[in-house]
Amino acid sequence: MAHSNGPVGPGLLIELEREAEVPLHEQVERSVRENIQAGRLAAGTRLPSSRALASELGISRGVVTEAYSQLAAEGYLITRQGAPVRVARTVRASAARPPARSMLPSFPLNFHPGLPDLAGFPRDRWLRSLRAAWRQAPIDAVGYPDPRGVPALRQALAEYLGRVRGAAAEPEQLMVCTGFTQAFSLLCRWLADRGVDRIALEDPGWHPHRLIIEQAGLEVAPVAVDADGLRIDDLLSTEASAAVVTPAHQFPCGAVLSRERRAALIEWAEEGERLIIEDDFDAEYRYDGNGLGALQGLAPDRVAYIGSASKRLTPGMRLGWALLPPWLAWSLIQAKAVEDSGSEAIGQLALHDFIERGELDRHIRRMRLRYQHRREALLEALARRLPQTRVSAGAAGLYELVELPEGSDEAALVTAAAARGVGIEGLALHRFNPTGSPGLVLGFGCLSEPAIDRGIGLVAEALQEVEDRTI
Amino acid sequence: MAHSNGPVGPGLLIELEREAEVPLHEQVERSVRENIQAGRLAAGTRLPSSRALASELGISRGVVTEAYSQLAAEGYLITRQGAPVRVARTVRASAARPPARSMLPSFPLNFHPGLPDLAGFPRDRWLRSLRAAWRQAPIDAVGYPDPRGVPALRQALAEYLGRVRGAAAEPEQLMVCTGFTQAFSLLCRWLADRGVDRIALEDPGWHPHRLIIEQAGLEVAPVAVDADGLRIDDLLSTEASAAVVTPAHQFPCGAVLSRERRAALIEWAEEGERLIIEDDFDAEYRYDGNGLGALQGLAPDRVAYIGSASKRLTPGMRLGWALLPPWLAWSLIQAKAVEDSGSEAIGQLALHDFIERGELDRHIRRMRLRYQHRREALLEALARRLPQTRVSAGAAGLYELVELPEGSDEAALVTAAAARGVGIEGLALHRFNPTGSPGLVLGFGCLSEPAIDRGIGLVAEALQEVEDRTI
Numbered sequence: 001m002a003h004s005n006g007p008v009g010p011g012l013l014i015e016l017e018r019e020a021e022v023p024l025h026e027q028v029e030r031s032v033r034e035n036i037q038a039g040r041l042a043a044g045t046r047l048p049s050s051r052a053l054a055s056e057l058g059i060s061r062g063v064v065t066e067a068y069s070q071l072a073a074e075g076y077l078i079t080r081q082g083a084p085v086r087v088a089r090t091v092r093a094s095a096a097r098p099p100a101r102s103m104l105p106s107f108p109l110n111f112h113p114g115l116p117d118l119a120g121f122p123r124d125r126w127l128r129s130l131r132a133a134w135r136q137a138p139i140d141a142v143g144y145p146d147p148r149g150v151p152a153l154r155q156a157l158a159e160y161l162g163r164v165r166g167a168a169a170e171p172e173q174l175m176v177c178t179g180f181t182q183a184f185s186l187l188c189r190w191l192a193d194r195g196v197d198r199i200a201l202e203d204p205g206w207h208p209h210r211l212i213i214e215q216a217g218l219e220v221a222p223v224a225v226d227a228d229g230l231r232i233d234d235l236l237s238t239e240a241s242a243a244v245v246t247p248a249h250q251f252p253c254g255a256v257l258s259r260e261r262r263a264a265l266i267e268w269a270e271e272g273e274r275l276i277i278e279d280d281f282d283a284e285y286r287y288d289g290n291g292l293g294a295l296q297g298l299a300p301d302r303v304a305y306i307g308s309a310s311k312r313l314t315p316g317m318r319l320g321w322a323l324l325p326p327w328l329a330w331s332l333i334q335a336k337a338v339e340d341s342g343s344e345a346i347g348q349l350a351l352h353d354f355i356e357r358g359e360l361d362r363h364i365r366r367m368r369l370r371y372q373h374r375r376e377a378l379l380e381a382l383a384r385r386l387p388q389t390r391v392s393a394g395a396a397g398l399y400e401l402v403e404l405p406e407g408s409d410e411a412a413l414v415t416a417a418a419a420r421g422v423g424i425e426g427l428a429l430h431r432f433n434p435t436g437s438p439g440l441v442l443g444f445g446c447l448s449e450p451a452i453d454r455g456i457g458l459v460a461e462a463l464q465e466v467e468d469r470t471i
Numbered sequence: 472m473a474h475s476n477g478p479v480g481p482g483l484l485i486e487l488e489r490e491a492e493v494p495l496h497e498q499v500e501r502s503v504r505e506n507i508q509a510g511r512l513a514a515g516t517r518l519p520s521s522r523a524l525a526s527e528l529g530i531s532r533g534v535v536t537e538a539y540s541q542l543a544a545e546g547y548l549i550t551r552q553g554a555p556v557r558v559a560r561t562v563r564a565s566a567a568r569p570p571a572r573s574m575l576p577s578f579p580l581n582f583h584p585g586l587p588d589l590a591g592f593p594r595d596r597w598l599r600s601l602r603a604a605w606r607q608a609p610i611d612a613v614g615y616p617d618p619r620g621v622p623a624l625r626q627a628l629a630e631y632l633g634r635v636r637g638a639a640a641e642p643e644q645l646m647v648c649t650g651f652t653q654a655f656s657l658l659c660r661w662l663a664d665r666g667v668d669r670i671a672l673e674d675p676g677w678h679p680h681r682l683i684i685e686q687a688g689l690e691v692a693p694v695a696v697d698a699d700g701l702r703i704d705d706l707l708s709t710e711a712s713a714a715v716v717t718p719a720h721q722f723p724c725g726a727v728l729s730r731e732r733r734a735a736l737i738e739w740a741e742e743g744e745r746l747i748i749e750d751d752f753d754a755e756y757r758y759d760g761n762g763l764g765a766l767q768g769l770a771p772d773r774v775a776y777i778g779s780a781s782k783r784l785t786p787g788m789r790l791g792w793a794l795l796p797p798w799l800a801w802s803l804i805q806a807k808a809v810e811d812s813g814s815e816a817i818g819q820l821a822l823h824d825f826i827e828r829g830e831l832d833r834h835i836r837r838m839r840l841r842y843q844h845r846r847e848a849l850l851e852a853l854a855r856r857l858p859q860t861r862v863s864a865g866a867a868g869l870y871e872l873v874e875l876p877e878g879s880d881e882a883a884l885v886t887a888a889a890a891r892g893v894g895i896e897g898l899a900l901h902r903f904n905p906t907g908s909p910g911l912v913l914g915f916g917c918l919s920e921p922a923i924d925r926g927i928g929l930v931a932e933a934l935q936e937v938e939d940r941t942i
Binding site (some may be wrong): 030033034039070072073074075076088089090091100102103104106115119121123126127130131134135139140141142143144146148150151162163166168177179181182185189192208211212215259260263266267270291292295296297298299300302314315316317318319333336338339340342343344345346393410433 | 501504505508509511528541543544545546547559560561562573574575577585586589590592594597600601602605606610611613614616617618619621623633634639648649651652653656679682683685686730734737741761763766768769770772774785787788790806809811812813814815816817819848860863917937
């Protein structure tokens, strides 16, 4: 039904649809505007007079006049009594239009260490909670939300964190935010504003910690980890004013921060009025019964605890929570309020419903079993197909640190695996000290047991290829 | 079913539930931990021996030993061969537990200028789109999202913004974010990082603009507005490197930026390679047919356009979009990716579905009519009950600027109205120049016509009270 009237003036292509709901003058207006924006009508170009264009298009002159004056009011055209209509001098065309693709890399077999089982997310149960939230929410629940997070969710989370993580959780000290990332980014920038210039990080440690700290304009002080977690002796010599730790399950080495180190870390914080930032990303997934409560419970005044739904439910939900020392909570909530006016409200109410119904506990119990089996499948596949590697992490979480034989070319292996459709991460990505041994951080959360076996088979092939090349 | 066993040691209160699913050792552990966190067991306190506590509670000694060693591993207790068990020296109790209320003020009659009709939000239709999104989303849609926003939504938004707002919208230059606020905050901080130190703002202008700019560490250069919008002559003398404008509908004065000023503003930006930040918050709501397309369409390389679902649908959704110049898009998307790893995905897919079904257009058409009636009700109530005031804004948007008689005590009026349960905003809140005339910015979006009339009646009472007091 679209009638192209062909080029009318220089580069002017106008399409009219006579039976459309949109009035003709608006169609002319839209066409001319698009011609200008696409660069087909350059700045300064003279347009046909309204009389000429109307006769060309077979429409009344008033329609063209109306379109021209709207475009003049918007600044696209210059219309002056007696002078020809021209494209305004200030108009700039925009670039060509590439397609709207996702910028995330995608692999048929993805051993991403941060991914839970996406297919295992209980969509129907979640949808039930969402429906309940929409049906029960008071009218103003769709207005601007409480910047700290919806009160009902903070209450439910405080109860959950106290019960499951042994945290000293006050609903008033909880801040709901866009995943772990936003809470940590706000914290880093708050520290930077107060003159802090250095934050201690585990080495190796989760690479995005570093990106966020550096984007906040802070320096990173890497501190080595061993089988007992962060080496506190090394921490003491850093002059850092804050430290980020993963005490329940070190990323990527898998250590649990020992009792002595927990005490020493808290002492370090108490003495210098320093801050401990606890990243509690996957503590609920332990398969050996060696789980420890959150560090935050020991020193709620010195620890900013951050957790999220990303590994517990799904990262696409972008829900995180920070349990903050009272002296810090208000500043951070205020910063969040200014920065994004609070997080989406109905998803928070749905999570509240989901926790209250016991669905979160049920889901984590079910997934714990599933991940345990996937982990066993990974260890088995590694033992059979890559016997030259060694696995060092404890029985927990969604990933394993796999040590490669000394001298292996980790980067070449990652590339060769990618060429086979297998996404793996090298340990180097998460390392500050460049002299460490090569390794891989393999996530098993989002792959079925057969896919894990197939994937490790392809990694073995890739390693063989890399070794053949270097001989 | 909860059996309180009463105080066991000094301040030690342990509750056991013998028929519960939770194993006894976990119950003991939880109780002791809570006693420590609540400060009932201070640091260094000596605990009963495992034998004594077991006999006191009528449970086996192994249960207490297990609980004690778990708490020791977590750092709450110190257990040493032959020495009594003590609460660790480093443990700190947390403060008392206040209730989890919302921190937003709430009024029975709220003339908040930023609120759309919350009751008018089509929950059932939105829920249908949410359901469709959940049912149709591929598995990885619940994984980490594209930090720019879900591709399908960016495509739909680009089409919408081109069609309805005359924007030069490229899906690749669109960034989906947490409302207007996050996009603007990211922009301000990006500018600050690049050495910009001053941003021009409309005066009067939307108060949160100022908060966000100042939180980014930048200075505000206020520029007066008149009936044609921002005074460009004044802008030229500011030495600002960027300017925030509301060209379609100035907040709070209601002016439309004139054709000449649009051209001059773009020239200012082109000449100094400066940035125009266009806040397009409610342009679709015009009741006089005088709507203008977005400024961005005229100079996509110099204008960062920001819009959101807040007035078009509802603010609780926290969905906004920025249409960025190509030279700026990548840096900002990268900053957003580091800062929050992208926005919630399924809500974006739901909005895509909602736009594709034509629901957004339908909703805006329906609401436009409703707001037009509410605006008329406000003007009528003002004319009848507050004839001494004057309304100056054009027929558009969700608020009116109401000029009070010279010499009125604006702040006292706001307080007196609040005491009557009526939320109103004084013009002073949005003003930099403290010498301006008094006024109110009254939103009519979220109040029914009878409520508007009742509310204005109460404001008239409040004004009378304030005047009586000052005589």
